[in-house]
Amino acid sequence: MNIIVCIKQVPDTTDIRIDPKTNTLIREGVPSIINPFDTYAIEEGVRLKEKHQGKVTVISMGPSQVEDALREAISLGIDEGVLLSDRAFAGADTLATSYTLAKGIKKIGKFDLIICGKQAMDGDTAQVGPGLAEKLNIPHVTYVKKIEEVKENSIQVERLMEEGYEVIKMPLPALITVVKEINEPRMPSLKGKLKAKNAQIITWNTKDLEAEENRIGLEGSPTQVIKIFTPQPRGKGETIEGTPAEQAAKLVEKLRETKIV
Amino acid sequence: MEYFLTEEQAMIRDLARKIAEEKIAPKAQELDEKGEFPWEIIKVLAQSDLFRVFLPEEYGGLGGGVFDLCLVTEELSKACSGVAVSYAASALGAFPILLYGTEEQKKKYLPDIASGKKLTAFGLTEPEAGSDAAAIQTTAVKDGDHYLLNGTKCFITNGGEAEIYTIIAMTDKKKGARGASALIVEKGTEGFTFGKEEDKMGIRASATKELVFSDCKVPKENLIGKEGGGFIVAMKTFDSSRPGIGAQAVGIAQGALDRAIDYARERVQFGHPISSFQGIQHMLADMATQIEAARALVYAVARMVDKGCKDIARPSAMSKLFASDMAMKVTTDAVQIFGGYGYMKEYPVEKMMRDAKITQIYEGTNQIQRNIIALALIKEAAKRKKK
Ligand SMILES: Cc1cc2nc3c(=O)[nH]c(=O)nc-3n(C[C@H](O)[C@H](O)[C@H](O)COP(=O)(O)OP(=O)(O)OC[C@H]3O[C@@H](n4cnc5c(N)ncnc54)[C@H](O)[C@@H]3O)c2cc1C
Numbered sequence: 001m002n003i004i005v006c007i008k009q010v011p012d013t014t015d016i017r018i019d020p021k022t023n024t025l026i027r028e029g030v031p032s033i034i035n036p037f038d039t040y041a042i043e044e045g046v047r048l049k050e051k052h053q054g055k056v057t058v059i060s061m062g063p064s065q066v067e068d069a070l071r072e073a074i075s076l077g078i079d080e081g082v083l084l085s086d087r088a089f090a091g092a093d094t095l096a097t098s099y100t101l102a103k104g105i106k107k108i109g110k111f112d113l114i115i116c117g118k119q120a121m122d123g124d125t126a127q128v129g130p131g132l133a134e135k136l137n138i139p140h141v142t143y144v145k146k147i148e149e150v151k152e153n154s155i156q157v158e159r160l161m162e163e164g165y166e167v168i169k170m171p172l173p174a175l176i177t178v179v180k181e182i183n184e185p186r187m188p189s190l191k192g193k194l195k196a197k198n199a200q201i202i203t204w205n206t207k208d209l210e211a212e213e214n215r216i217g218l219e220g221s222p223t224q225v226i227k228i229f230t231p232q233p234r235g236k237g238e239t240i241e242g243t244p245a246e247q248a249a250k251l252v253e254k255l256r257e258t259k260i261v
Numbered sequence: 262m263e264y265f266l267t268e269e270q271a272m273i274r275d276l277a278r279k280i281a282e283e284k285i286a287p288k289a290q291e292l293d294e295k296g297e298f299p300w301e302i303i304k305v306l307a308q309s310d311l312f313r314v315f316l317p318e319e320y321g322g323l324g325g326g327v328f329d330l331c332l333v334t335e336e337l338s339k340a341c342s343g344v345a346v347s348y349a350a351s352a353l354g355a356f357p358i359l360l361y362g363t364e365e366q367k368k369k370y371l372p373d374i375a376s377g378k379k380l381t382a383f384g385l386t387e388p389e390a391g392s393d394a395a396a397i398q399t400t401a402v403k404d405g406d407h408y409l410l411n412g413t414k415c416f417i418t419n420g421g422e423a424e425i426y427t428i429i430a431m432t433d434k435k436k437g438a439r440g441a442s443a444l445i446v447e448k449g450t451e452g453f454t455f456g457k458e459e460d461k462m463g464i465r466a467s468a469t470k471e472l473v474f475s476d477c478k479v480p481k482e483n484l485i486g487k488e489g490g491g492f493i494v495a496m497k498t499f500d501s502s503r504p505g506i507g508a509q510a511v512g513i514a515q516g517a518l519d520r521a522i523d524y525a526r527e528r529v530q531f532g533h534p535i536s537s538f539q540g541i542q543h544m545l546a547d548m549a550t551q552i553e554a555a556r557a558l559v560y561a562v563a564r565m566v567d568k569g570c571k572d573i574a575r576p577s578a579m580s581k582l583f584a585s586d587m588a589m590k591v592t593t594d595a596v597q598i599f600g601g602y603g604y605m606k607e608y609p610v611e612k613m614m615r616d617a618k619i620t621q622i623y624e625g626t627n628q629i630q631r632n633i634i635a636l637a638l639i640k641e642a643a644k645r646k647k648k
């Protein structure tokens with residue numbers, strides 16, 4: 001089974017700071033990590049390989065420092081890392097990102113399954129997975145919380161819903177995006193780290209991918225982020241206290257006051 | 262301080278630290294309370310290759326030595342030394358095979374130890390023979406193609422959890438200390454059962470059990486080294502393992518200091534954080550200095566062992582003695598800095614104080630370490646006089 005895992009390097013912060021002038025992320029002084037949702041994608045890829053043999057490749061589009069993220073993935077059991085890096089890729093929206101990743105994946109060659117994270121911690125759109133599947137013309141299922149069964153030509157998964165889950169079977173090759181419920185990512189191993197240190201990271205640019213220049217980076221991105229802002233925090237709510245009976249009485253009174261009931 | 266670790270050693274330390282912080286520290290209090298063997302964590306250590314660090318590559322190891330083992334033990338001890346000793350005791354049980362085993366024995370046992378698939382234990386102590394190890398009563402009588410093992414070992418770390426046991430028993434009682442031999446006994450061997458499980462003051466996550474042998478048939482190929490060489494095997498094993506106890510002590514003390522500093526900066530009395538009081542500052546400074554001195558000694562000795570230096574008994578005893586006495590003092594001071602809160606189970610330092618105590622007792626009490634050091638000093642002086 002050949003598996004490709006897509007990972008994005010993101011700034012390690014839960015409170016992302018945004019430059020109010022340029023509306024871009026402040027990245028200075030913020031260390032980079034693998035997008036947390038993608039660590040579940042890596043783990044699932046490695047587990048599938050351990051179970052069904054084959055090869056897991058990790059791919060990422062980003063600046064050269066993303067090599068660190070790819071090496072970390074190798075230390076966790078991934079076989080090979082591919083970096084799509086070119087100044088011309090910068091400023092890509094989800095459409096251009098999906099196009100570029102699709103080009104890279106086609107160049108890697110034959111695959112059975114692509115695994116993405118549910119969404120990126122910074123961009124947060126959750127569009128790249130489905131977008132990529134469309135570009136490759138393969139079926140996809142988002143929010144996968146469990147892979148029930150993998151057969152020669154099909155896969156059956158559980159898709160997390162707000163209440164309960166769906167069971168979906170689809171033909172391979174296919175793409176899934178995974179949620180954190182799917183597994184518990186392992187710690188790196190020393191052998192993996194040694195392998196990662198010496199691993200050759202394959203790097204491809206626009207030319208290597210034979211990508212159309214008007215479909216990549218800023219130029220290939222119809223979406224423009226015009227403004228990013230922190231919404232005004234909502235005022236504190238009012239807490240109604242007392243015994244349940246008293247609380248109910250007070251609540252009804254309030255609802256009457258405001259003419260809701 | 263700069264200890265000039267190789268890139269690989271730094272990698273080992275960092276991974277052990279990551280596991281300690283992310284997987285062990287959050288569970289330490291619960292493990293202590295329940296006194297439960299930490300199998301889940303042992304599996305993480307195994308899968309991360311940490312059991313491989315001290316074994317040669319031809320047996321599935323990563324080719325490091327006692328120093329690498331110390332780095333891991335120290336990091337694990339910062340979070341929970343009950344976990345750390347379960348890890349380190351597996352090396353203790355493996356050393357006799359590594360140091361004196363035949364090629365067949367090494368091939369048979371070391372790869373599973375390296376992968377962490379099997380834990381080991383080392384059984385010397387008996388109810389009537391602690392410091393006076395030569396007084397052991399367990400016997401191994403040769404009977405055709407096997408030994409018949411009879412007797413009881415007590416206080417054995419990893420007892421019940423380990424698969425591979427190296428046992429010191431008398432093959433010839435008449436010869437006294439020269440009549441002991443080391444044997445490998447596998448769990449599940451007929452006549453080998455487990456007795457009392459100890460309820461301990463500290464390192465409560467680790468397992469400490471009695472081993473009971475009654476007409477236990479051990480194949481004669483399981484003899485380690487020569488018949489009669491049992492105490493040499495045991496002493497050389499301790500020479501290699503004692504820096505590990507030193508590392509455990511350094512880790513416990515460092516963990517306590519780190520927490521004491523954090524607490525001192527937060528706790529306000531008389532309108533100021535207690536870290537602004539010179540009395541507290543000087544305690545912190547002394548604690549840090551003592552830890553660093555112990556660490557430097559432990560690392561230096563571990564490197565001597567790995568380089569194959571001769572006459573290692575004295576430095577090895579010194580590293581264990583100094584680091585463990587230091588840890589007892591530093592953890593006691595950490596509790597003092599926490600004040601009344603330090604005495605409570607809700608805070609982490611009282612556990613560290615309980616954990617530190619054992620490092621002064623096992624692998625030879627600190628009185629016995631002083632005996633070893635003094636004996637070496639006197640012997641040396643006598644030798645110099647002769648020349
Ligand atoms: C604050 C912010 C807001 C943004 N808003 C928008 C917007 O509204 N519309 C828009 O089109 N773009 C937006 N972008 C740009 C967007 O981040 C990039 O296009 C990005 O390349 C992909 O989108 P995402 O981060 O939302 O990823 P998601 O679609 O949330 O990521 C899902 C999964 O796709 C895979 N993946 C994503 N990026 C990569 C990559 N570079 N390499 C490999 N795999 C990857 C990972 O598996 C990831 O878990 C925004 C960026 C930021 C920082």
Ligand SMILES: Cc1cc2nc3c(=O)[nH]c(=O)nc-3n(C[C@H](O)[C@H](O)[C@H](O)COP(=O)(O)OP(=O)(O)OC[C@H]3O[C@@H](n4cnc5c(N)ncnc54)[C@H](O)[C@@H]3O)c2cc1C
Nearest residue numbers: 383384385386391392393416417418469623624625626628
């Ligand atoms: C938690 C735990 C785990 C252990 N794990 C193992 C294990 O895995 N394998 C194993 O074989 N053993 C193990 N032991 C046993 C341990 O090594 C012994 O407890 C230790 O060597 C001391 O022996 P003892 O308890 O019989 O004390 P004793 O020998 O009875 O000592 C009592 C006191 O007398 C002192 N003393 C004794 N002789 C002298 C002397 N000549 N001069 C001065 N003072 C002296 C001692 O220092 C001590 O203070 C473990 C013990 C514990 C508590």
